[in-house]
Amino acid sequence: xxxxxxxxxxxxxxxxxxxxxxxxxxxxxxxxxxxxxLNCSSISHDGSLVAGGFSDSSLKxxxxxxxxxxxxxxxxxTPTEQLSGSENGRRSYTLLQGHAGPVYxxxxxxxxxxxxxxxxxxxxxxxxxxxxxxxxCYKGHNYPVWDVQFSPMGHYFxxxxxxxxxxxxxxxxxQPLRIMAGHLSDVDCVRWHxxxxxxxxxxxxxxxxxxxxxxGECVRIFIGHRSMVLSLAMSPDGxxxxxxxxxxxxxxxxxxxxxxxxxxxxxxxxxxTLDFSGEGSLLASGSADCTVxxxxxxxxxxxxxVDEKAGTTNRLRSLKALPTKxxxxxxxxxxxxxxxxxxxxxxxxx
Numbered sequence: 001x002x003x004x005x006x007x008x009x010x011x012x013x014x015x016x017x018x019x020x021x022x023x024x025x026x027x028x029x030x031x032x033x034x035x036x037x038l039n040c041s042s043i044s045h046d047g048s049l050v051a052g053g054f055s056d057s058s059l060k061x062x063x064x065x066x067x068x069x070x071x072x073x074x075x076x077x078t079p080t081e082q083l084s085g086s087e088n089g090r091r092s093y094t095l096l097q098g099h100a101g102p103v104y105x106x107x108x109x110x111x112x113x114x115x116x117x118x119x120x121x122x123x124x125x126x127x128x129x130x131x132x133x134x135x136x137c138y139k140g141h142n143y144p145v146w147d148v149q150f151s152p153m154g155h156y157f158x159x160x161x162x163x164x165x166x167x168x169x170x171x172x173x174x175q176p177l178r179i180m181a182g183h184l185s186d187v188d189c190v191r192w193h194x195x196x197x198x199x200x201x202x203x204x205x206x207x208x209x210x211x212x213x214x215x216g217e218c219v220r221i222f223i224g225h226r227s228m229v230l231s232l233a234m235s236p237d238g239x240x241x242x243x244x245x246x247x248x249x250x251x252x253x254x255x256x257x258x259x260x261x262x263x264x265x266x267x268x269x270x271x272x273t274l275d276f277s278g279e280g281s282l283l284a285s286g287s288a289d290c291t292v293x294x295x296x297x298x299x300x301x302x303x304x305x306v307d308e309k310a311g312t313t314n315r316l317r318s319l320k321a322l323p324t325k326x327x328x329x330x331x332x333x334x335x336x337x338x339x340x341x342x343x344x345x346x347x348x349x350x
Contacts, residue, residue: 140169
């Protein structure tokens with residue numbers, strides 16, 4: 001693990017500073033031949049592993065270092081990785097089986113050595129990426145588990161479910177440590193605050209709640225969305241939160257005051273995934289409208305203080321829209337070096 005720690009330090013040392021004038025390089029992974037079976041995808045912190053959760057209850061993991069040699073040049077010269085099922089007859093992925101229903105969420109541990117998956121079978125499973133084995137099955141939810149997220153420190157994780165609760169777990173215990181109850185409908189997504197003392201949950205009741213991990217109590221309710229909240233992201237400095245909904249609206253919130261700083265308009269369909277860049281200056285969003293969008297966080301949060309006096313509401317600047325080749329975007333992730341990874345599935349309807 002010292003090797004891994006060294007590589008993380010190296011990544012952080014070589015992190016590219018991003019901003020409105022310096023946009024990230026983007027690497028988009030496209031899933032092919034999934035036959036509408038892909039429900040979710042996630043990307044490890046260094047972009048080397050990509051996981052997909054499928055309707056047939058399987059989990060598949062691709063090692064991009066192995067596939068990387070077969071890189072296909074895209075239209076504008078950008079490399080695009082094709083995640084198809086087989087490569088020259090050999091299977092190019094690792095198949096992980098154990099769930100008894102569709103897999104709805106996957107998440108990598110900070111070091112990439114573990115994956116958690118959640119399913120309609122109401123369980124969460126822990127997998128070892130080195131051994132390709134299922135280590136633990138966590139039971140506690142009574143209904144499908146829509147989302148699961150490792151904490152930034154690893155070891156602990158949070159889940160959210162159709163049973164209207166979110167739960168905090170530890171890898172070494174099969175029962176949840178905390179149960180967060182209060183939402184009036186499904187809890188669709190969950191995210192950890194950077195300091196690991198809080199989690200945020202987004203729900204079909206159109207609200208976002210912030211919970212204290214120690215006490216299990218709700219400390220903030222964020223109201224403003226007009227449809228179910230499907231995605232969340234926390235800024236690395238812990239001051240801001242972004243939430244995306246079914247209508248395509250993203251809202252940027254100030255966590256200390258609980259107020260909405262600005263709505264981000266631009267997507268025309270569900271916002272499925274959000275992530276802040278390493279220093280928090282950019283927000284990336286991925287949507288069912290087959291685009292990745294980049295938003296300027298700095299200008300909006302600074303401008304807010306000026307605009308409050310004038311009484312005008314400022315809108316976050318959309319820096320760039322990156323259309324895909326008819327691939328709805330399932331996940332976006334900034335690597336430690338601030339390279340933006342995204343993944344989606346090629347839709348046949350186009």
